[in-house]
Amino acid sequence: MIPRPRCESEAEMLPQPEKLALTLFRRLDVFIAVAETLSFRRAGEIVGRSQPAVTAHINQMEESLGVKLFIRSTRQVRLTTAGAELLERGKRLMAESERLVRDIHAHAGLLTGQVVASFSPTIAVSLVPRVLAEFEVEHPGIRVMLREDLAPQMFESIRNGNVDFGIGPYRPVIDELSFDPIFDQEFSLIVRMDHPIAIRGFARLKDLANLNVICSAEGTTARAVLEDAIRAEGISIYPKYEAVHYPTLYALAAAGFGGAVMPAVDLGMLSAMGLTAVPFRGKRLARTIGKVTRRGEALAPGPKAFLRLLMAVVERESRNLGIS
Template identity: 30%
Template structure:
């Protein structure tokens, strides 16, 4: 049964205890009955009873229990973001309407690719909280595809990612275009070059990210047009892992500028990559017409304003 069917058929007709929802969300996030019970100050048997009651009310299992861990069923995975939103909506509704309207309190939910979350999002949040100190933030740092999906599922107010410009279901506001640069050790033969062509990387051990990465998609498309394809020796899932392999002297990598050390690094050197010049565009994605809280709307406007006035890192 799909989650929208759960909403229509069950939530509208049955009385669901909010404490049962809190028990379910805590257990799903912790993947442990013991840790969840401690977090929400319940005994483990009481927590189990609450989840069993919720499952009985909905008529479907939400969690799979094994001797080692707790995992979500397919229905549980669909229901989790909706359960979170129900709890968030309740918490927001219980706040003072005037405080929310005046942006003195509220919640801003953002999905963001890790490089953006690390390098420039904190600066904007710091400026925002200086003006609105009571507003809370939830930040989902995830891959580009997951950020886009979180926006489409309305799990967050908006996302910061490098995908979505061609998606008809979202609005994409570009913020910054940045190049891919070569990362290598300072003692590497390419480290002191003024520039390096992609074709020259064929002679070196190349570290790339997996095909599920948005950065890999951008590179593959650009290099296919130029009929250039470096031979990858290592494939990793995260850009930070690429840097670790480069720092260890195991190979070279092509990374977006934002993923590289912000200043001079004692081990890693960066060199411009040419032929072709590959870039990625990072922007804000949102669902057009979706209702955002005043706090989220204010932060969104500040984010665009600071970036477009030269506030990028």
Template identity: 30%
Template sequence: MDLNLRDIRAFIAVAQTGNFTRAAAQLHLSQPALTVQIRRLEETVGARLFDRNSRNVALTPTGRELLPVLQKSLYDMEHVLLDARALGDGSTGTVRVACLPSFAASLLPDLIRAFKHDFPRVRFHIRDVVAGMVNTLVRNEEVDVGLTGGELSDSALEVLHVGEDRLVVVCPQDHPLARKRRITLKDLVSVPLVLTARGTSVRAVVDAALANAHCTPEVSCEPTYMMTAVAMVRGGLGVTILPGSAREVLAEPNLVARPIDEPAFVRPIALIRKRGRTLSPATEAFVAVLLQRLERESAMRLR
């Protein structure tokens, strides 16, 4: 017969009160029911745990040695149950997210801070990587959800939200393009461009738009990170094209952003998960917050 929590609680209550009547009242049990639990525990252990007579109840030597062991076991088991319930109700756990660096720097910090205000025990594991790697991490279940860019054709991935991010030109305040309200394709091919490296979602959109328009730009540099592209623009190496939502766009006070007057310069974005996989309650709760934010921003762009 295995030990159970009710029998352990009964033993500890009798040991602490030294009285079956008081222990039964403390546990909201009848005295006969408490007696049955103690007898069952003694049968499981194979030894008498209490010496009792009409006046008092005392622990036997076996009972004295067993008391601290069972107290620790009860404490550990109760905390295991509390932790399990917390995982079940979403108040604790780990949320694993892969996303484009632009979203990791702009969208996630405020959302995570607000979420942790309500669920301080929830931990976050963030992978800020290019779009292709976001998809791979979700597909391989190394993360639970991904915020990615570009078109999706992978049947293993379920799309939870589809939106778009318009691209803008970032240039110095004294650059000729800064005087224009909107930038055309002709403007883009007339100046050196600092473009993020091939394999990034922004570069894929830019290359496709320029190729479809049969334009061949002058590419001066191809950094991997948007912040590096911004630094190169500041250094006079050209102008860059970034998502309008990217925090890097506003990182330099001497640079300005101008919209591109071409519909092709739009980066598709999607919130994805592995198809057929159950998310943890904590992740489900965070996804709901993230979806609300994405849908609100999509609605604002349509105004």
């Protein structure tokens, strides 16, 4: 009987660059754990390997690549320049791999899958519940994970692949991302129902000069909308209080500390707090809300379906949402 020749493994049959890439990919989780913790012991606990096994993995990676990834001493571990670059690109590769698996699952008739979306706070409370109510009926097998983020957190999570897309007023965006306008979100003067301006039924920008104005914090898009408007009007305001999040601004207005120039967000919530959204007369205050995605990348079926439904809700309920 002629002995059967020994088969080479798939990795052995690959050309050298592909073989190296495959080896690197198989060890990325170990490398990332060490790079993020800067501890071989803690990395071993994360990936479920012994410390010697982790050390051997890193040594083999460095030998294969021909560069040092870490500078190690008895007191500390730190990344080299090459290690820092591998960490950044390796995390993107791992995130893309996870997204690929989700997308393949989602292609099966949109029966299963996942949507991970980031929203600015005012959009999260006003628009998302309406979209989710319909999305769950149409796609019950798709899991939706929501985040509320300000611009820096939204940009980073989309860039790194942790989020499929973002919806918010954040532009300009960083180079790796794109911003596509969807609608304009209008601003009103949020005051108590018994405030003289509320009783009058409309507000003028010049009213703000004699009003205790409760402002969004500097650096927010809501603050920029207000500052641009008063600058054009040639008036000055002196904020009484400042806050980042709109519920805090509304709570201060409800307590009688003044008025906030903000989107109405949810008329039912305002009414429950004894507040009303007074429209501005003679000047329209608004900001553009858009879709933020990774530049040049197509969305998976699940996120695409979510966005299509979102656009339909925007068109149908724009009046109730205070958008145009």
